[in-house]
Amino acid sequence: MKRFRRVYYDLFSRWYDRIIAMHSGDASARARDFLVERAGVGAGGRVLDLCTGTGAVALRARRTTGPDGLVVGLDFSTGMIGRARAKAGQSPTSPAASPPVSSAASSPTLPAAEEARPAASPGLGFVVGDASRLPFGDGSFDVVTCSHAMYELGPEVRGGVLAEARRVLRPGGRFVMMEHTEPSHPVTRFLYGVRLAAMGSAKNRDFARDERPFLARHFADVTLELSSTARSKLVRGVKGA
Amino acid sequence: MDKKLLEILVCPVCKGPLTYRRAELELVCFGCRLAYPIRDEIPVMLEEEARTLGPDEKRD
Numbered sequence: 309m310k311r312f313r314r315v316y317y318d319l320f321s322r323w324y325d326r327i328i329a330m331h332s333g334d335a336s337a338r339a340r341d342f343l344v345e346r347a348g349v350g351a352g353g354r355v356l357d358l359c360t361g362t363g364a365v366a367l368r369a370r371r372t373t374g375p376d377g378l379v380v381g382l383d384f385s386t387g388m389i390g391r392a393r394a395k396a397g398q399s400p401t402s403p404a405a406s407p408p409v410s411s412a413a414s415s416p417t418l419p420a421a422e423e424a425r426p427a428a429s430p431g432l433g434f435v436v437g438d439a440s441r442l443p444f445g446d447g448s449f450d451v452v453t454c455s456h457a458m459y460e461l462g463p464e465v466r467g468g469v470l471a472e473a474r475r476v477l478r479p480g481g482r483f484v485m486m487e488h489t490e491p492s493h494p495v496t497r498f499l500y501g502v503r504l505a506a507m508g509s510a511k512n513r514d515f516a517r518d519e520r521p522f523l524a525r526h527f528a529d530v531t532l533e534l535s536s537t538a539r540s541k542l543v544r545g546v547k548g549a
Numbered sequence: 550m551d552k553k554l555l556e557i558l559v560c561p562v563c564k565g566p567l568t569y570r571r572a573e574l575e576l577v578c579f580g581c582r583l584a585y586p587i588r589d590e591i592p593v594m595l596e597e598e599a600r601t602l603g604p605d606e607k608r609d
Contacts, residue, residue, distance in 0.1 A: 311597075378551070378553045378554065378557075380554060380557075384595065386588070386591070386593070389591055390589070390591075393589075393590075393591065398590070399589075430551065431551065431553070432551070433550065433551040433553075433554040434591055435554070435558070435591065435592050435594055436591055436592065436593040436594060436595060436598075437561060437592075437593075437594040437595060438561065438594075438595060441561040441562065441596070442561060443558055443559055443560065443561040443585075443592070443594035444557050444558065444559060445557050445558075445559045445564070446564075448557040
């Protein structure tokens with residue numbers, strides 16, 4: 309099953325940014341700003357972005373942490389990671405040859421500069437790995453982020469991912485996840501329900517309604533906050549001593 | 550690969566230390582006897598993608 313899903317995401321990586329840009333545009337860039345601001349990380353900070361996909365959050369976090377920090381984007385799809393590295397100017401084969409995926413089908417207001425970081429981006433790295441079996445030592449990060457992926461993980465894997473996120477955080481470090489709120493429009497609400505059901509089981513709905521009790525099993529001071537548009541929600545927890 | 554990233558990487562199975570074999574482009578866990586490949590400069594830290602060490606492969 310996992311192998312199948314990796315193949316799916318490897319293929320999906322080719323169109324992913326275009327699809328996301330089509331239906332959210334710069335709203336998703338604002339949501340990433342919100343996520344990184346609330347993560348409370350500064351220059352020199354260390355961030356792990358789980359299920360990084362094509363690296364949008366990792367690239368945004370790198371803007372804040374700078375060359376002296378470390379941002380690691382992790383995904384189990386080689387295709388997604390390849391895209392992410394190309395966007396970061398780190399692709400060894402074709403640094404500039406990759407198509408400008410983010411601006412292809414979107415408005416000029418999309419922050420293309422963010423997507424096309426200057427070459428190399430020191431302090432930013434990508435790893436292919438399994439979020440439930442993280443290849444990092446204990447206490448390696450100040451912040452672990454996970455944007456729009458916790459629902460996909462399914463209830464049986466999620467607990468393991470949260471435990472691993474806690475392990476790789478330093479004491480006092482923060483786990484921050486972002487998701488869409490339940491849409492109010494009936495059609496998008498229906499599609500949202502399909503997404504939750506398709507990726508796991510009916511139990512996914514409980515998690516999506518309120519993630520706080522699930523996070524509280526692993527983290528202290530769990531809070532939930534809505535973005536200014538109320539379309540995204542951010543759930544945060546702190547690793548206790 | 551970023552030096553800071555290399556410093557925090559461990560074996561995803563046992564969380565033990567890894568040995569970076571630059572020539573082979575591998576990260577080796579001698580505890581699990583697994584060699585994780587580095588492909589296009591990306592560490593692939595999945596057990597199912599790792600190579601099992603041969604009986605003659607000793608710690609460097």
